[in-house]
Amino acid sequence: MHHSIQLVLLSLALFFAGPATAQSGDVAEGQALFQTYCATCHGNQARGDGPTAEMMVINPPDLTQLAAMHDGEFPVLWVARRIDGRDLIPSHGLPMPIFGSFFEGTDVPIKVPTGQPMMVSQPLADLLVWLESIQE
Template identity: 50%
Template sequence: MLMRLAVTLAMAAGPVWAQEAGAGEGRDLFLYFCAECHGKDAASQGPMAEMMALQPPDLTRLAARNNGAFPLEAVAKQIDGRQPVAAHGDMPVFGPSLDEDQYMALALPNGQPIMVPQALGSLITYLQSVQQGGSGSE
């Protein structure tokens, strides 16, 4: 009985630990790939932003601009290049840089899981963690 309880508790804690680890790894990836344009705080004040014709969006407000729900699928598709950024043109496609053999599941707002490369999932988990004015986990 105690063994079953220990296994159940370990399995339940796994996703929380993975999210925390994912957010830390995601922050490192963000600083490497994204901060030049979107700023170290993801609020669009990177050193390259002033040189761009169109200002990069404030990534801390993605959920707020989407009725409080983090647009997970759209963010994944924009980062990996499956969905071009409208009227943007300057955002590089990072999909090939974030592709790897290990995948992780992320839950869409309706609870349906989507599989993404581990690095992309970590980056998205980090972006969810910095949301303001909306829920990054919804």
């Protein structure tokens, strides 16, 4: 078998071997990103009680309850699409995060519930894996 074909097959095997967020994201980095970019609205513990939450027309949700609100499964696709701006968030009026393009960058694949890969930036993959880790 040609060397490049072997490399592609090995890469695909590694990608589909396990949960995408575990392969693509770093929990500690995700937590640090959350504290820097998200805690002002969502709170240090991601419970929707950040210092600016009371000034918002629509309060930020308790992000520790995302899985509970979606039949016990962390809604990785739903969350990723809201953070990266593919889905607009009415309370923001703009794509989230409203502070700009920080969550752009080198793309990595994550696996969505259908088993299909979705490309997201590395910072977003880190944030997703941290958010998944805090579900109650």
